[in-house]
Amino acid sequence: MAAPARRAPQQPQQPQPQPRHLVSATASYANFYHNRVLEKYLKQDTKRVTLRQLTVFGRNLTEDKLLRSANYVRAELPVRLAHRIARFQQLPFVVGTNPHIELVYRMYWDAFETFRALPEITSLEQNRVFCDTVRSLLDTHLVVIPQLAMGIAESEPHLSQHAADKFMNETLRSRIGRRVLAEQHIALSADFEGSRPARDHWIGIVNSKCHARDTIDKCARLAGSIFRNIYGVEPPAITVDGFQDASFIYIPDHIEYILFELIKNSMRFTLEKHAPEIAARGVAAANAQPHYQTASEALASAAAAAAAPSLTPQPSARSSHRPRRELPLEDDDAADADHRRQPAHQAAASEHNPAPGQTLAPAPASAGAPASPLLPAIRITIGQSDTQIMFRISDQGGGIERQIFDHIWSYSHASKRRALAVAAPAHSMPRLAAKLNDPIPSTLHLGLGLPMSRVYANYWGGNISMYTMEGYGTDVYVSISVGNQSENLLDDYKGSGADVHGK
Ligand SMILES: Nc1ncnc2c1ncn2[C@@H]1O[C@H](COP(=O)(O)OP(=O)(O)OP(=O)(O)O)[C@@H](O)[C@H]1O
């Protein structure tokens, strides 16, 4: 993307309505002075943090430590933003003129200017004002992911798929990094000021004992609740086996996003494969009445469903309009029905083979209950080693066709462009934190779930890989590094996983 100073003269255009804070940005970045300022920041390297540093620093907070944290964030964010702005300037000129890309570019300049104008923070009062500024920028930037995805998808004729995906991966990873620093400081400030309840093992936004099984249960409950609201039937059971007591230092928001997206995919495609009519009717009904539900609403309705005595959940506010249906099985599924009716934990236990000498948790239990006894269960296995925690999510959702599988990690492939184009006019651009509590319509599929999950996993040195058997099902492997891993900000990560398409 050309620097604003080099922008070619354009035909006069009708003024477009812009967010208020961007109006000044348009004019003010179009001069040489601003790129000189940018260069000054580009000469500075980013100071990457490790998860352990975040937790060690956040323990036994004092006022002095909190102010040091504030000044680190104040100094570090403009350096990181400068590196991002420079990458935008390297995009082909025509890509930089795409309105979605240009909007994000201006937002980054705006944030850069805001941070670099901030004086040193020397008191708690100044820190409170600083936290408010950071919070409001985090909020303003919630449109960044969908805007970027749309801009990159529309730029397909001018950017190779490889270049587009590399740009997106780096931009999103860098975005995660900036948000981690900002959110960690805001959370530490809240902890220090006593403005939020203390929680065992939490240091800011990091949980030093993130429990694998509990995380799966939470994501399964949430995905199950959304599934019920869309389709009006119970979701497939989730069985969990392996090292159920595994725990690790992590930012729960990150692993929850990943597991939630994978479970959501598995549930959706299991229904589409085994009861396609119900799946289609559910989507049509949900689209006719788009419904925005936050995670807390969905979890509340999941709790109500779990409290119900039978396998049929209490109808949620949304699904109560629609009659609850029995799942009619396809003919070729009937032979498997007995196996499916077997309680999920028994089915999983019979397949469960611990390695000699290893101690594993007892019989796995179904997560996210209640569940449909008629759909094949989704099986999640937790693995653990000295350096990694692993999750394998196995479903019988029919697998993935070759044409789709080859582009599942891409942001700019034609299938993603179509999804975004359909989504955007109907719902306008959603605001996306890429966290569990994004209030977006449940049937809006932007095609970002898998690539964004991999960006999250890569950020702390982990990876996601996928194995699919077309016509049968899919296995997804998520590995999480548990060493003293530092942020991985560039797209030079060589994950060990491979994606395999079997036919
Ligand atoms: N478990 C699965 N079984 C079958 N197909 C899958 C599975 N997971 C992903 N896919 C295929 O990969 C595509 C991309 O998945 P991804 O999660 O990135 O996007 P999406 O689910 O379409 O949209 P979003 O995640 O934004 O709601 C899906 O549309 C689907 O075709």
Ligand SMILES: [Mg+2]
């Ligand atoms: Mg998805």
